[in-house]
Amino acid sequence: QKEVEQDPGPLSVPEGAIVSLNCTYSNSAFQYFMWYRQYSRKGPELLMYTYSSGNKEDGRFTAQVDKSSKYISLFIRDSQPSDSATYLCAFHTGGFKTIFGAGTRLFVKA
Amino acid sequence: NAGVTQTPKFQVLKTGQSMTLQCAQDMNHNSMYWYRQDPGMGLRLIYYSASEGTTDKGEVPNGYNVSRLNKREFSLRLESAAPSQTSVYFCASSEAIGAGGNTIYFGEGSWLTVV
Numbered sequence: 001q002k003e004v005e006q007d008p009g010p011l012s013v014p015e016g017a018i019v020s021l022n023c024t025y026s027n028s029a030f031q032y033f034m035w036y037r038q039y040s041r042k043g044p045e046l047l048m049y050t051y052s053s054g055n056k057e058d059g060r061f062t063a064q065v066d067k068s069s070k071y072i073s074l075f076i077r078d079s080q081p082s083d084s085a086t087y088l089c090a091f092h093t094g095g096f097k098t099i100f101g102a103g104t105r106l107f108v109k110a
Numbered sequence: 111n112a113g114v115t116q117t118p119k120f121q122v123l124k125t126g127q128s129m130t131l132q133c134a135q136d137m138n139h140n141s142m143y144w145y146r147q148d149p150g151m152g153l154r155l156i157y158y159s160a161s162e163g164t165t166d167k168g169e170v171p172n173g174y175n176v177s178r179l180n181k182r183e184f185s186l187r188l189e190s191a192a193p194s195q196t197s198v199y200f201c202a203s204s205e206a207i208g209a210g211g212n213t214i215y216f217g218e219g220s221w222l223t224v225v
Contacts, residue, residue, distance in 0.1 A: 006152075043202070043216030045216065046214070096160060096166070097168070098155075100152040100153040
């Protein structure tokens with residue numbers, strides 16, 4: 001079983017839709033949960049991070065963590081064409097290693 | 111506003127050739143990393159440097175060497191390139207390893223093809 005599972009997509013939605021992106025993980029030692037956004041031909045950039053179960057909101061983005069189910073989600077409200085990118089979940093134990101999911105490609109159509 | 115700068119952006123190598131990817135950061139970060147990104151595999155850590163003067167292996171170090179030249183610069187060397195090393199390489203840095211919510215800042219990537 002992989003340490004992190006993320007559906008690669010692609011996920012295609014119309015502008016204005018609510019997008020749900022998800023990852024599951026198997027390592028109970030993960031303490032920090034992150035989402036990175038990667039535009040085509042660019043490096044990933046941190047979008048959100050949280051360290052506890054529950055929801056964290058930042059503008060149109062909400063990160064949700066369910067430690068009991070080992071499941072994290074990123075919701076994007078009122079999606080825009082500029083949100084078209086690959087979204088990578090990432091996990092950190094507090095040590096040197098950050099584990100990344102393979103990424104989900106999102107296309108938001110105008 | 112440079113952040114993490116890596117060169118070259120694109121490179122084609124023949125099997126057996128050697129090359130060095132250069133990386134520099136201007137954020138005064140202590141920790142630096144080299145990742146490779148392959149379709150369906152996500153980002154995998156090749157080597158990292160927790161602080162100036164130290165380097166350690168990551169998940170996939172075979173076939174690579176690194177040098178932390180100073181606090182700013184961290185280079186990745188392929189001594190004898192193989193087709194399996196065809197990938198996109200990202201240099202990255204962070205303030206400190208192990209810090210909670212350790213934000214990693216990435217460069218724009220280097221596309222390497224080994225033929």
